[in-house]
Structures are given as structure tokens and as C-alpha cells.
Amino acid sequence: MTEIASPTGHIPFDSFQVGQVQDFGAYEVTETEIVEFAQKYDPQYFHLDADAAKGSLFGGLCASGWHTCAMTMAMLVENMDKTGRSLGSPGIDSLRWRHPVYPGDVLSVHTEILETKPSESRPEIGFITSKVTVRNQRNVDVMEFVSKAIFPRA
Numbered sequence: 001m002t003e004i005a006s007p008t009g010h011i012p013f014d015s016f017q018v019g020q021v022q023d024f025g026a027y028e029v030t031e032t033e034i035v036e037f038a039q040k041y042d043p044q045y046f047h048l049d050a051d052a053a054k055g056s057l058f059g060g061l062c063a064s065g066w067h068t069c070a071m072t073m074a075m076l077v078e079n080m081d082k083t084g085r086s087l088g089s090p091g092i093d094s095l096r097w098r099h100p101v102y103p104g105d106v107l108s109v110h111t112e113i114l115e116t117k118p119s120e121s122r123p124e125i126g127f128i129t130s131k132v133t134v135r136n137q138r139n140v141d142v143m144e145f146v147s148k149a150i151f152p153r154a
Helices: 031-041 065-083
Strands: 021-028 088-097 106-118 125-135 141-152
Touching: 021 065, 031 065, 065 088, 065 106, 065 125, 065 141
Parallel strands: none
Antiparallel strands: 021 106, 088 141, 106 125, 125 141
């Protein structure tokens, strides 16, 4: 960002520019966490049983895509704690899981600003559209989505 967060912790809309990029995060994925998440939210055998998962399309135990989303959100919030926050989000588009996430992978986030748009109906806010790419330690894209976030205007 070209400006620091406001005293309320929010990043000003005008601090964003199309093409701006940011890289952050280092989330280490564990087998225990994969299984715990799957037991509660996505109980498919390739997320639950390492031996059974060997015979799956993925060739081994892997994280649920929804778990990958949750791990990404943890990295996004940690980054917000350092750089500042949005006012919220109206959602994401084009979510794609590109490559399985395995125990031992270390995930990181790459963001690129695609669009900045002042609100037409609420002059005090603007919308930022970003492409979010999650990569493993081998720089393989494991997930990507387009995110929209709301920021305060000066």
C-alpha cells in the first residue's frame, strides 16, 4: 500500500492502484489439521485416511479445498493485523482449486489489484477487486480466486 492504515485500522481506498502486488504468509499444513478439519467439515476418505488416500486421484492424504480457503483466510487476517483492514467483503468469484495441498506444504499468498472502483451509491466507500493466488513452497499455484473488498474513502 502507498499509505498506512487509518487510526481505526482501515486502509484508505485511495492507497490502492491497479497492478499493485503483495506477497505474504507462511502457513505450514499438518496431517493432524487436515484430518481434524475433514472430520468436522468435509469427511471424504482422501482427507481422513492416509492409507486409503494413496489409492485416490490425489495419491495421498490432502486438505479439503474448503480447508485451503480457511488457511488462506488466516493468512489474510494476519496480514491485515500488520497492514490494515477493509470494511468487509461482498464476496469472491472464480474460486479454483488448482493443485492438492498435502501435509508438509507451506502455503503463501500473492495478491494483485485488478480494479479500483468508487461506490456509485455510497461516496464514503470504494471497492477493490484483487486476484488472490495461494502457492505452496515449490511455487505451485494451489488455489486462486477473485476477491472484492470494501474500503473507506477520504
